Amino acid sequence: MATILQYLVYGLQLGSVYALLALGYTMVYGIVGMINTAHGDFLMIGALGTYFIAKLFDSMSIDGTYPMLAVGCIILIATVMTGGIAVGVEAIAYRPLRNKPRMIALITAVGVSMFLTNFPRALPFIGPNPRPFPTLFTPKTFNVLGASITSTQIIMIVLAAVTMLALDRLVAKTKIGAQMRAVSMDKDAASLMGINIDKVISITFFIGGALAAVSGICYASVYPQVEVYMGSWLGNMSFVSAVLGGIGDIRGAMLGGFILGIAQIFATAINSTFGYAVGFIILIVILLVKPAGIMGKVTIEKV
Amino acid sequence: MKTTNAKTMHPLLRKFGPLLGCIVFYVVIMLLRKADIINGYYMQVMLFAGVNVLMTASLNLVNGFTGQFCIGHAGFMSLGAYGAAVITTMVFKSNSIPEAAQIPVFLLGLLCGGIVAAIVGALIGIPSLKLKGDYLAIVTLAFGEIVRALLRLIQPIGGARGMIGIPNYANFFWIMLFVVLTLWLLRNLIYSSYGRAFIAIRDNEIAADAMGINTTKYKIMSFCIAAFIAGVAGGLYAHVLSFIQPDSFGFVKSADYLVYLYAGGSGSLTGSVVGAVLLTILPEVLRFLATWRLVLYAIILIAVMLYRSEGLIGGKEVPFLRIKRSSLYEQPLFGRKKNGLSEE
Numbered sequence: 001m002a003t004i005l006q007y008l009v010y011g012l013q014l015g016s017v018y019a020l021l022a023l024g025y026t027m028v029y030g031i032v033g034m035i036n037t038a039h040g041d042f043l044m045i046g047a048l049g050t051y052f053i054a055k056l057f058d059s060m061s062i063d064g065t066y067p068m069l070a071v072g073c074i075i076l077i078a079t080v081m082t083g084g085i086a087v088g089v090e091a092i093a094y095r096p097l098r099n100k101p102r103m104i105a106l107i108t109a110v111g112v113s114m115f116l117t118n119f120p121r122a123l124p125f126i127g128p129n130p131r132p133f134p135t136l137f138t139p140k141t142f143n144v145l146g147a148s149i150t151s152t153q154i155i156m157i158v159l160a161a162v163t164m165l166a167l168d169r170l171v172a173k174t175k176i177g178a179q180m181r182a183v184s185m186d187k188d189a190a191s192l193m194g195i196n197i198d199k200v201i202s203i204t205f206f207i208g209g210a211l212a213a214v215s216g217i218c219y220a221s222v223y224p225q226v227e228v229y230m231g232s233w234l235g236n237m238s239f240v241s242a243v244l245g246g247i248g249d250i251r252g253a254m255l256g257g258f259i260l261g262i263a264q265i266f267a268t269a270i271n272s273t274f275g276y277a278v279g280f281i282i283l284i285v286i287l288l289v290k291p292a293g294i295m296g297k298v299t300i301e302k303v
Numbered sequence: 304m305k306t307t308n309a310k311t312m313h314p315l316l317r318k319f320g321p322l323l324g325c326i327v328f329y330v331v332i333m334l335l336r337k338a339d340i341i342n343g344y345y346m347q348v349m350l351f352a353g354v355n356v357l358m359t360a361s362l363n364l365v366n367g368f369t370g371q372f373c374i375g376h377a378g379f380m381s382l383g384a385y386g387a388a389v390i391t392t393m394v395f396k397s398n399s400i401p402e403a404a405q406i407p408v409f410l411l412g413l414l415c416g417g418i419v420a421a422i423v424g425a426l427i428g429i430p431s432l433k434l435k436g437d438y439l440a441i442v443t444l445a446f447g448e449i450v451r452a453l454l455r456l457i458q459p460i461g462g463a464r465g466m467i468g469i470p471n472y473a474n475f476f477w478i479m480l481f482v483v484l485t486l487w488l489l490r491n492l493i494y495s496s497y498g499r500a501f502i503a504i505r506d507n508e509i510a511a512d513a514m515g516i517n518t519t520k521y522k523i524m525s526f527c528i529a530a531f532i533a534g535v536a537g538g539l540y541a542h543v544l545s546f547i548q549p550d551s552f553g554f555v556k557s558a559d560y561l562v563y564l565y566a567g568g569s570g571s572l573t574g575s576v577v578g579a580v581l582l583t584i585l586p587e588v589l590r591f592l593a594t595w596r597l598v599l600y601a602i603i604l605i606a607v608m609l610y611r612s613e614g615l616i617g618g619k620e621v622p623f624l625r626i627k628r629s630s631l632y633e634q635p636l637f638g639r640k641k642n643g644l645s646e647e
Contacts, residue, residue: 103565110562112601280448
């Protein structure tokens with residue numbers, strides 16, 4: 001029982017990383033209609049950026065731990081920076097291709113992903129070597145029914161849940177949310193209604209990039225190592241969770257992320273390779289049963 | 304598309320020119336290899352370029368001509384590679400087969416690899432191609448990763464360590480033969496009534512359906528043929544490198560083929576050849592840049608997509624890979640062509 005509960009905690013922890021990243025995937029897909037394969041690299045940039053920003057704040061640290069204010073500043077700067085990079089990538093690489101076939105944008109995204117991975121790798125002061133991630137949160141361990149849970153894990157899980165709710169409300173209730181929904185339904189009609197499409201898409205990318213940075217910080221806080229390749233497989237898995245929950249749907253991304261995280265941890269306990277494959281097997285089963293994903297709606301194409 | 308060159312070309316030359324060109328190309332390469340102007344490393348790059356042409360052309364059939372999105376093509380390649388390697392290395396114990404039997408065993412291996420890939424292609428194609436939309440993309444992505452994970456689990460074929468000691472039967476002759484054969488086959492397929500059905504589905508699936516084309520059947524057919532070719536290409540790859548590993552057929556590899564396809568120009572066999580050959584050679588040429596190599600490669604790729612998003616070739620074909628519709632109606636192998644039926 002205690003073991004199962006412990007695995008569940010690990011599953012929720014991994015799931016919240018997937019979920020935060022999947023939110024960005026699903027929003028970009030829902031609004032622009034492209035699979036942004038470079039999204040996983042935003043996570044890497046967020047985590048790596050945090051490492052270097054934390055170095056700048058080194059003078060404020062006491063025994064390797066930072067005061068709350070510094071932690072807040074580090075996270076804020078890293079998040080805004082990654083969001084800014086995401087907006088820049090969209091403006092330079094994706095915007096000119098918006099009216100081209102979608103596969104073209106996918107190939108460009110592959111190129112962007114390659115660039116975002118290899119550029120830091122080639123820079124002499126970053127390089128390919130893994131680095132230890134600084135301790136931003138000092139973990140306190142609690143004991144719940146025999147399973148140990150740290151404060152970092154609680155922060156992560158709560159943060160993911162709160163972000164999801166906030167984002168869901170943002171899209172459902174605010175003006176920018178209404179604009180986002182309008183653009184995702186029909187770009188041309190939205191444009192005729194006076195919605196600045198470029199602005200809406202930029203904001204979407206900013207939110208996606210910022211959430212990727214947050215999930216990168218979360219991931220690196222519990223698996224304290226950052227390197228330039230960390231984005232690719234996390235990106236893949238969170239794409240799977242976005243599809244699992246129904247791509248384009250915010251609650252679906254969240255649900256998919258947690259399902260995938262928990263399934264993966266339990267499967268890894270059986271066999272480490274199987275743990276990697278289980279996500280894809282669940283994906284195929286779900287797609288065969290319900291092609292649009294758990295929360296997705298099937299759209300009927302009209303002539 | 305009116306090229307005076309192709310119009311005035313002698314029909315005999317039109318018919319046998321490409322074959323002659325291939326033979327001359329082969330002989331020249333072999334002479335250069337003898338004279339050691341082309342060293343082993345260049346040869347290796349050329350062999351990989353050939354395998355990549357096969358992969359890209361087969362992907363082109365699905366993505367470029369039928370308009371479906373397969374983004375896990377390396378999965379079929381790995382099935383073919385393992386299928387062929389198991390036949391040549393394990394079933395027939397490669398080091399104990401006599402000289403004369405090597406080639407038949409090798410071809411049998413390639414055939415088995417292709418068939419395995421085609422069967423699996425049908426298994427995943429049938430449920431996902433019945434639906435319209437992006438499902439094939441997502442299912443093939445998942446399929447590629449599942450195959451990789453499962454191959455890692457099977458210990459008799461080396462598990463995650465991979466399979467070693469595969470005989471390197473695939474020399475330049477075989478690679479070239481298969482490239483020429485595949486391109487010829489694909490050209491004829493694309494200009495047959497099947498190919499027209501594929502293109503109709505690509506251009507407008509609903510309209511094709513309304514015209515009485517069984518879209519599901521043709522989509523599955525195109526997908527299986529592509530899987531078969533990818534399987535054969537995988538078999539060749541295994542017998543070039545003589546070492547295969549599940550991790551070398553991951554999403555990165557599939558993405559490579561997508562890049563070759565779309566950078567060269569989808570919907571054009573010439574584009575596939577140009578894209579695959581150029582982009583196989585480019586990273587090798589850039590090797591002097593050390594770690595900046597892939598950065599520059601990425602920038603070139605993004606620039607090509609931004610400024611020439613239809614691909615380098617952009618849907619055009621060289622005359623040999625294009626059948627003039629007029630030549631379908633008249634067959635004067637010896638003698639002048641009539642000017643009665645001209646294309647367009």
